[in-house]
Amino acid sequence: DIVLTQSPATLSVTPGDSVSLSCRASQSISNNLHWYQQKSHESPRLLIKYASQSISGIPSRFSGSGSGTDFTLSINSVETEDFGMYFCQQSNSWPHTFGGGTKLEIK
């Protein structure tokens, strides 16, 4: 199975900061990597698909980059509504797998 390792586990930031979240795959997954945000007691919400493709309705401050094994989700000028958990997911091969998540919290 492909292992996705997210770092850091927790990121403490101040609103207005810009941040980068990392997702590293145990083998190449091309661009078959997707990012989700999950808030407490809610289901995940798709932010970025196929590493860098934007999603309708998602603020433009969210962007994604990377291919192969290294991927980054960037948030330009974090807002208070952005705090929560972020997961990456690979769809390159079965079984689909998820990263362990990065918790974005207020400093």
Added chain:
Amino acid sequence: QVQLQQSAAELARPGASVKMSCKASGYTFTSYTMHWVKQRPGQGLEWIGYINPSSGYTEYNQKFKDKTTLTADKSSSTAYMQLSSLTSEDSAVYYCARSEENGNYDWGQGTTLTVSS
């Protein structure tokens, strides 16, 4: 708009089986695969498997293969997941999620399963 309406929370006894549902609306049910994902409290996400509602084809994560049966009813646009021989390890939130090309997911609201005697 697209909706995946999952069935209500379940309380089940150890050793029992449960069948939960995911009713789709706002899109052509047979044009997307339906995936199921497990999330235990405070833990990450585990992919269980998927079904192609058009053909009935299923693919399972080996970890859940003996535990899970996925089905779909095209007439009612509803996908089902049955979990058998329940233990406390099965207590979790279970999500259904549609996928257009077996890529990214659009998620239901989740069904909470509690296994307790």
